[in-house]
Amino acid sequence: MKRALLLVAGLAIAGPTLPSAAQTTSSGAGFQNQFPDPLTYQPPRPDPPELQFESVTDIGIVGPLVSGPRDLDGAVYVGTAAGPVRVNWAGPTPTAERVAFLATEPSADWGLSPDRSHRAKPVDGRLVVQKACKGCGSGWRRRWRLRVPGLAPVPPVMTAKRVYFGSSDNRIYGVRRKNGHRLWATALEGRVLRELALWVATGTERAPQVAAILAVPEPGAELVVLDVYSGSVVLRYRLAEEGDVIVGSPVATPDGYVILARQGYTEQDASVIILKLVHMEPELPPAEETAPTSYNPETSDEVAPGAPVADPRADPPALGSPKMP
Structure with missing residues (x-):
């Protein structure tokens, strides 16, 4: 009797077993998970x-x-x-x-963002990005800096959300403006200085x-x-x-x-x-009335980029971790 009571208590604690994604429900129809794996999913890219x-x-x-x-x-x-x-x-x-x-005469020490709220330039092998600051003595404060081997000694290109720069390793890099995280690296056939x-x-x-x-x-x-x-x-x-x-x-x-x-x-x-x-x-079919969406607007930065055109002979060198102030 004692053993039977323990078995019943164990079933009560465990509760009923729910069907998994691959199991068959009571209705007889197989339940399929409609949601992609968040660890491996990459949104479609045009x-x-x-x-x-x-x-x-x-x-x-x-x-x-x-x-x-x-x-x-x-x-x-x-x-x-x-x-x-x-x-x-x-x-x-x-x-x-x-x-x-x-x-x-041109003044090209810094690369400026379109709204002039950020600026960037190479300093001692590091890419330094600053943000406008009203209460600062210089009017700017450092946002982050990134160590880049062979960084080109010229101002980078800045957009609303990205920073682009070349290097002596024959590559061009694209990183996020807000934190310096690398988005892609593309190898060319010569140094990009x-x-x-x-x-x-x-x-x-x-x-x-x-x-x-x-x-x-x-x-x-x-x-x-x-x-x-x-x-x-x-x-x-x-x-x-x-x-x-x-x-x-x-x-x-x-x-x-x-x-x-x-x-x-x-x-x-x-x-x-x-x-x-x-x-x-693009040539739109006669029946299609909606125009295609913008390919690379600034809001697309949050979408995971695809594999860049890289030199198959070697992987790009690891950039240093962005240093925040």
């Missing part, structure tokens, strides 16, 4: 945007070049040994005219806004376009003549143009290359 270059013009100038194109107060200048050249890319006939002097450029298309109803990173890896024979969302390489522009190099960094204008400075094999042979980077509009 394909990278379709971009293409349209050649606008190639304006010959007298070299040698001493600096690449620079954007100063909405005007683009290229430095030559004989003086600066101002590039007028808009209008039916783009021109490159020599000017006596520059009105203002020059300033990057951010190209943004305003978008239309059928071709929503997209953005891309423009980079010139060493030795400067090509321009590489990367998708800001995943880091994948979507387009390349190679110089036609062997021995030609791109001087400095590219300049992306607000109206979608890309300006490069080319130095030829001889010192006198130089030119300004003007390209138009175009986002191809």
Whole structure:
């Protein structure tokens, strides 16, 4: 009797056994779990945007070049040994005219976010990100810093939620602006030590806004376009003549143009290359009335990125852990 009472008490404590996800319920229908595994689930990602270059013009100038194109107060200048050249890319006939002097010199110590609330620059092999602070003596306080082996000694590109920078390990990195956590790393065919450029298309109803990173890896024979969302390489522009190099960094204008400075094999042979980077509009079926969603808006930072285009020969080096103040 005592043994029977203990068995009944054990069943009462354990309670009834519930069917698992793979078991059959009383109705006879198998219960299937409709929720994905949170540890392995990755949300679906759209394909990278379709971009293409349209050649606008190639304006010959007298070299040698001493600096690449620079954007100063909405005007683009290229430095030559004989003086600066101002590039007028808009209008039916783009021109490159020599000017006596520059009105203002560029100040490129820090990379600024679009709203100027954050800034970043390399300091002793570390990427330092600061946030505007009204009560601070300097007007800024450190948000975080990140040790990066071979960090390019130029200001990074900042957006509303991300920071992009190059390195001597042939890679471009994309990290979160709020904490420095790495999102992707993409290997190119040369060291990435020059300033990057951010190209943004305003978008239309059928071709929503997209953005891309423009980079010139060493030795400067090509321009590489990367998708800001995943880091994948979507387009390349190679110089036609062997021995030609791109001087400095590219300049992306607000109206979608890309300006490069080319130095030829001889010192006198130089030119300004003007390209138009175009986002191809997708062809919608007649029955489809809704436009596609924006590919890489700033809100997409919380979505896990896919695998970047990486060098299969070696894994990217581990970045240091972000240091918070």
